Amino acid sequence: MEALAILFGAGFTVAVCLALGGLLLGDCFRDPGARFVTGAALLSLLVFFLCSLKLAYPLLFLLLGAGLCLWGRPPGLPSARSAPRPTLLTFAFAAFFVLYFFHAMAPEASPDGAGYHLGLVVRYLREHGFVRITDNFYAALPAGVEMLFLFAFAFGRHSSAALVHLAFLVALAWQVYAYARRAGFAQAGAAAALLVFASPAVGIDAASAYNDVALAAIVFTLFNLLETWNETRNTRLLIAIGLLAGFAFTVKYTAWLALPWAAGYVALKSRRSAAVVAVWSAVVIAPWLLKNWIWFHNPVAPFFNRVFPNPYVLVSFEETYRRVLSLYHLKSRWQIPMEVTTRGSLSGLLGPVFLLSPLALLALRKSAGRRLLLAALVFGANYFSNIGTRFLIAPLPFVALAMALVLSAVPRLAIAVALIHAVISWPALVPKYAIPQAWRLTKIPWREALRLKPEGPYIESRLPDHAIDRLIEEKTPPGSTVFTFTPIPEAYTTRRVRVEFQAAENKLSGDTLWTAMVPEYVPTWRLRFSFPRQSLRGIRVLQTGTGPDLWRVHELRVLDGSRELSRAPQWRLTAHPYPWTVQSAFDNSLVTFWLCGETAHPGQFLEVQFHGDETADAVLIETAPNQWSVRLKLQGLDPAGHWIPLAAAPAASDAPRPLGLRRAAAEELKRRGNDYLLVFDTNVGADDLRANAELWGIRLVGEDRGARLYQLP
Amino acid sequence: MLFCAGCARLPESYPPPEQRKPLTVPTPDALSYYVSMDAPNADDYLVHDVSARDAGTWRWAYSHPVLRFFVPAAARLRFEMDFSLPERTFRDTGPVTLTFRINGGLLDSHRFESPGQQHYSHEVPYEMVRANAINLVAIDPEPVWVSKPDGERLGFILSRAGFTE
DSSP states (O other), X not given: OHHHHHHHHHHHHHHHHHHHHHHHHGGGOOOHHHXXXXXXXXXXXXXXXXXXXXXXXXXXXXXHHHHHHHHSOOOOOOOTTTSOOOOHHXXXXXXXXXXXXXXXHSOOOOTTIIIIIHHHHHHHXXXXXXXXXXXXXXXXXXXXXXXXXXXXXXHHHHHHHHHHHHHHHXXXXXXXXXXXXXXTOHHHHHHHHHHHHTOHHHHHHXXXXXXXXXXHHHHHHHHHHHXXXXXXXXXXXXXXXXXXXXXXXXXXXXXXXXXXXXXXXXXXXXXXXXXXHHHHHHHHHHHHHHHHHHHHSOTTTTSOTTXXXXXXXXXXXXXXXXXXXXXXXXXXXXGHHHIIIIIOTTTOOOOGGGGGGGGGGGGGGSHHHHHHHHHHHHHHTTGGGOOOGGGGTTTHHHHHHHHHHHHTTSTXXXXXXXXXXXXXXXXXXXXXXXXXXXXXXXXXXXHHHTTSSOHHHHXXXXXXXXXXXXXXXXXXXXXXEEEESSOOOGGGOOSEEEEGGGSHHHHHHHHHHHHTTSGGGSSOEXXXXXXXXXXXXXXXXXXXXXXXXXXXXXXXEEEETTEEOOOOTTOEEEEESOGGGGGGGGSSOTTOOEEEEEEOOTTEEEEEEEEEEEEEEEEEEEEOSOOTTOOEEEEEEOTTSOEEEEESSOEEEEOOOOBTHHHHHHHHHHXXXXXXXXXXXXXTTHHHHHXXXXXXXXXXXXXXXXXXEEEOO | OHXXXXXXXXXXXXXXXXXXXXXXXXXXXXXXXXXXXXXXXXXXXXXXXXXXXXXXXXXXXXXXXXXXXXXXXXXXXXXXXXXXXXXXHHHHHOSEEEEEEETTXXXXXXXXXXXXXXXXXXXXXXXXXXXXXXEEEEEEEESOEEOTTTOOEEOEEEEEEEEEO
């Protein structure tokens, strides 16, 4: 029964996409692959609006989808005459399709699929639409394909979503072949389609609830439609082109070049037509930008936070994130070719045959080759922002086609290379050359796919933390929020999970915990600025150092002799950058703090303006010593309204650790909306929490495989 | 849209928030639960057999040093001490055993096998400490180093000591 629900969810979603694509393209483009992908853009937009209106209900999806299927034209499946004759390649396609199909239908066990791709889908479906999620930056990423997952998930849950993604691979491979056949190089097209289809990274990605293969299908469909529009100049195609260029952006920001590329291509022939493309792209893109603008104060969240300052994503996080993704664990970018094709340490491998991809440059001799390579360049241009193998899937079909075009100059060479690629990409052979940890398929899990075997052991064999989801479900009441430093497969829990690195407020919660257990985070540092007693209207602490540390202030006190000036309600506090938590430096609590949000660089400041003149002779900063590159000086606002230097540097000293710090940190975590704390043995401070649970005021409610779940006080 | 979003204004300023109940921290002008030898009121903590104040961040502890602390009520406490055993004296004394007593009761006796910087930390039984009262801590070194010219008896160099969680 469950297997039928899965197949229905995926099949129904694909049928609705085909119907919508058929309605839009009519007879001007009957390719079913293109119809599916174009219809997917429309369905994604439709689900977006339903989510915006809080109307994401399975029954509504069913009625709407059924209506669209009835209204839409029957899908234009290729006729028997137009389909390729069965060959060795056909058998290769069939073998890999069976492998992928059963993997996609098996319980979803991919890290990101069971993490945020479906984690957010589960939440939206539960809430019947979008909810403001500012504690998870993944919620800010546009989710064009996840809207389709949501539609499918409503009927068949996780595996339906993965099967929908697989449908994009079928649409992609078909279009690679169909385009090449139309362009007069069918054999190269068939070889290229197999090169893409059998690639290990493409296979496992397509069979998971990811979005990389969907993006590849979208941009190839866009290319296909542009080529066709160039021949037919049909206006309907322009609308589809605009929708697909926008859809590509809503699947992954890195595909933003689809819009200028498509509009530029069309503008070369007709500027008015380019405007049509731009308008329809905007129809798809604008809602996502608007959503982020309203909820994150940043239309392109979680990136460009320096341009669009907001309280939700720290600039320091963005910089670290970009730096990590641009090199992963590699020492040099020269390692990339071997890693992405053969070893697979960058989350999968394309297959060793793609080491031949420089041969594709010889396709520049042909007009079609030049257009293919331009598209590869456009969709590979942002690759170095994230060098994961998955990010090469979008340009891969263009490279494969250009490569096959060159190889096909020698009779049957392209086909031979594609078949060799298929053989050595079969799961049994990949371990012969790839590293054991490479992300890849291993077997055909048909019993799990048909639900003849229970889900749990299968998922846990691939995602050990799945057991933690069960622990959370058993030990916490519905509606609870769990804070953790380590991501878990969120798609299998109904509780709200906050991961430390996924939002600014989570980072503050994590650092609050560390304040009580990591020595350099304990607020024992005292920085005292002394200056001649005088009348002032305000003070400003200016940061002049440069370094990797984040400036933070737990408390700032203004003194007149031994007396602290009382913090009058009329005082005005501000900080630059990240002003949103400045009050935490003035709340009389050593466990809370203002965090600068950017690594130390000159010009950062913390400022207090008094209501009128106050007499003072010292400023005391209570903070933690974890900011060695920070250099501070003090300025004062004199009664004439001029900022004057007061002290060039503070005198530093150490104070003992406050008593009750652990309890205060736990209470602060609770005050920030967290109910439970999930700690793995490998997390910093795990021992302290276990040994001093009484001092923290926390209660162990459950543990499983090195993870402990504590209830906060 | 991108242009408009870029023009969004940052919050200008905030008033001070509601003041919270502060945590327990030592104050510079009153006896507390922890002392550094460079604290202005460090002398207030010294009861017996610790060298007189100087400009440094440490003091010599002699044969029977005694310190006093005001210990607030707390769920669980540890006694901690940062100190050092100088190479010069260690050459003559060899390993040194420190015996810790709180309010006359034996807390612990620990042998330090090497010279240099040391950190001592030991959980304090709840009943050994008088909450919200003055508590005496005696630390007896054995053996002590005896100066041949003047007979001065040196135990260890004290940097900071006190109660913590």
